Amino acid sequence: MKRDGLKYRIKRRVKAFIIYLFLSIVTVVCLFPLAWMLSSSLKSQSTIFSDMSIIPRNPIWSNYAEAFIKGKFWIYMTNSIFYTTLVVFGIVIVSSWAAYAFSRLKFPGSGLFFNMFLAAMMIPLPGSFVPLYVLVNNVKKIIISGLHYISPFLLRFFSEDTVLQIFSFIEQQFYPRSVYIFCMINVGLSLSIYILKTFFDKMPKELEEAARIDGCSKMGIWRHVAMPLARPAIAVIVIFNTLNVWNEYILAQLILTQNNAMPLQRGLMVFQGVYVTQYPLLMAGITMTVVPILIVYLAMQKHIIKGMTAGALVG
């Protein structure tokens, strides 16, 4: 037994060493480009390609301040946080309702609709921006005519300036931002519903029965039983959709018109001119955009693993 014990311990040590070596190599490969990005953000435009060192001799910390100011990050970052929060919140609610319905409730067409969502994951729609844009603008015109229609009524209570301001706000801020939010909710909907449905399918029926006996309505079951159990899946879709919205700019440019409604990627575009790209500022800007996502991920990843013992992610 004693001999076996020693051999066993050595074997375990060697195994641990190999595992740690493997993990370290992958860590370096993972982190290296990131380190390169960080070190580039501290160099100057003229040395950024000639200086090969990872730690620049004279780090230019002011690049970060300059990028922040030049890229108007406080506006764009606020916008991004705004959009991301609303979109993620919206997706979690909407997709969990839908996934719960597809999984546990019967209604006509549930199979059909679910398969449509699945198909949407697989069929990308290039060129969809044209009909989308036309639709968005048609609706905008309808809303504007509607506003014109009720303006005499409003003019009785408010001054003309106020009415104009309200209308202008609705047309230029409220409407495009809302459309963008709904558009982004749609983008993440299919995958979120798919993940949540597979999760809800594994939910033990007994808990549901118990809640129903206690007099819980369907909404109550959703809120008190399904959602807490689905926490890991919800964490996954939170992360996934946060990433999607945070890194998105094509739809934003299409739908939004005001500069102060644009998300973060717009700030980065400022450094990528038609003729000149200001690389150090760009790298500094990118580093600043990565930090908030990292924070969200750190907050969410605890949920992924914590709830694991209570139920499987997929079965």
Added chain:
Amino acid sequence: MLKIRSGYLKEQMANLSFALPAIVIFAIFYIYPFFKVFQLSLCNWDGISPFVFSQHFVGLRNFKDVMADRIWWESMWHAVYITLIALTFQNALALALALACDQEIRARNFFRVIFFIPPILSEVVVGLIWNWIYDGNYGLLNHWLKILGLHHWAHNWLSDPTTALTCIAVVHSWKGFGWGFIILLAGLQTIPRQLYEAAKVDGANSWQIFLKVTVPLMIPVFILVSILTILGSMQVFILIISIMGQGLAYHTEVPVTRILASMLGSSQFGYACAQGVVFGIVLIILSFGQKRLSRYFRQE
């Protein structure tokens, strides 16, 4: 009878209302554009002139052209190549890392954070950074190869038709393995420890434990990861544009870049939509193939 009927209908409607917000949003932002795109694929339109369906309708001619377009199918093969590399190397790596992290209790959180950093970066950034690394003149890769004494391996990675696509596939896998890692790790953590203990007591070594215990329980997770990998890798394009510009003489084209070229470059909007529809059909076929495989494995 009627009362029960109406009660039943009412309940069904109430159930429907749960899914309604999702369906409504989906209808507006996906189904409506979907029909429009399909309609456009039957037309010959440049994207600029006012669109009149009767005037621009050409029937299935666009689809015939797509099927005959050699470059389109080459680009499809490039996407499949990238997907295959992702399915094998990327997911094998993710699995290995997940297994390693499953066992090591110490520093597991640290690694979980580190390995998820590549997916967080946007594709534009990743393309930019790896373009620097692969660059023939300033590239870090060549720089480090020379330092290690392997001059003859220093290469024009992105300008060589034999290596360009593989380099892109490597970057894509680098960016993507973090997702596979997270999902696989979560799946591994659901396997009750007692099964491992029982197997060890029965005298099984690590490899047998892996084959007989881990793999069968992980098959659903493998399938989920595969589907996500296939769908994500086939649709890669921002990465390619970011790392290669307009590509190397058709060697690095993928379906989405071809669609963009038709849409914005040659102003053949209808043709681009037809390409999009064909692409969607290919993806559906691939996904159904996956599902069939999954059913086969589950029955085993």
Added chain:
Amino acid sequence: MSNNKDIILWKHKIIPKIMGIILFVFCSLNIFGCFQPSKSKSQNSPSVGQKKKIVVWHWMTDRHDYFLELAKKYKDLTGVEVVFELYAPSDAYSQKIRAAGQAFTIPDIFGILAEKRDFGAFVKAGHLADLSQELNKDNGAWRKQFVKGALEVNEFLPNNEFGVKPGIYGIPIDIMTIQLLYNKKLFRQAGLDPDRPPRTWDEFIAAARKLRDAGIQGLVSGWGEIWMIYCFATNYAFNIMGEEKVFATFRGEVPYTDPDWIQVFSLFKQLSDENLLATGIVTMVNKKAEQTFANELAAFAFNGSWCVNVYEGMNPNLDYGVIMPPSFSQKYPMKIWGAAGSSFVVNDRSLRKNEAIAFLKWLTMEEQQLYLLKTTKNPPSNKNCLTKISPLLYEFTKQMDNSTHPNIWPAHEFPVVIERFNKGIQSIIIKEKTPEQLGRELQELKEQELKRQKEK
């Protein structure tokens, strides 16, 4: 407990009702979305009580701040507010302007980032205002202040191949030419005389060989952006076979297997075979090529006049000169691409058309052009300013007389053939195809496209 039940039941009833209402609203909106937007002018009415405001869409990130300055100045001067909206990068801009064209939400002033055919499509769709009347007013006062060749790019001549009503539809705000640059310091290093740069192709090859033997890369250019390949190739095509034959090829009268075209392709083959090109040139975007030249890794660069500003930012000590691409044949003149750099067009349906035109007039006046020249260092389109540009920029602009541009050619090639042409040359450079193979392939594709055009 029953109290809770009541609340729960109440929630249960209200929510479906709200959903129903939302569904109804959305459905009706969706139905409205199917209608074609009406083209009448009233649809472009200023949305809810805005005063005179001109909206400009553009993609020029580098100039955005300076545009904003000019807009402020204009407002102080005339009280008219000009709003510049930036949409970048150019792909996103192209998508937006096309979508806006469909929805008839085009702004008052915008730029067209497209070739002549798409430009023509915009005109035919009625989006662009014909500015020739304004230009010819007062005995052509506005028209005469532009550098020769700058306006022609935006002009459609009578009987043009696109079937567009003749007229001038765009106003250039700067000009550019694309020529060859050479690094004087590297010349000296290789033992070449920086004051006697190569004038013929043979001299060029000889110089490049000497540079190569001295360990310096030869020619760098943004040939990852395939239009630059087209520029270089057509320059030499004009030089080797003359304009008429090139246009005849576009019309389908001359095949791409013609020896003159094979000669054009062989130029690239020669450069590649003798290692006279910079490493990785086929995947270089223009910015990368500019870096390479600015960091003195290559001795020749094929680039446009915008590079003066870029190089100054990257390496102020760069010592370089500008020359025409060395001519291969003496039979026909060497031509370079030169024309309007960026142009603005006016929305024909805009209610503020006159104010927009007035603003463009102001923008192209000497003072504003000088301001843009000072800040962006792009050659101005106003010829009265040409005396005030730096010597290097002058080298670029003095060749405007020898310039041409696809937008003023009487015949055009199919976009798919152009794409194959450029990618084919990339294949030649990476030694995958021979010039003869490319010629055959192009001719095959061309015949296919001609057949298809006849079927329409």
